[in-house]
Amino acid sequence: MPRKYLIPQYINVIEDDLIVDIEWIESRCLESMPCQHSVRYITKSGTSHVDRMNGVKIYNLFQKLGKSCPLHFMIYAPKNSEAEKYWIS
């Protein structure tokens, strides 16, 4: 009598498909605060996607991937109160 195995249900396939790299970001800047750009990224499954993302999301994505963030998105970095102590106004 062959044993029956339950077939795992991949319900969150899309959510599970994490972004592993950024291929390019369109230089055209849309909207403002936060601005929006078209981004092409690669996910864990090896597929390439193009999506509109806001600046905050793009900044966070660069942090998560450990890549250096383009200066354009540095305005979305959380404020560092320790560093601000040394600012000259």
Ligand SMILES: [Zn+2]
């Ligand atoms: Zn922008």
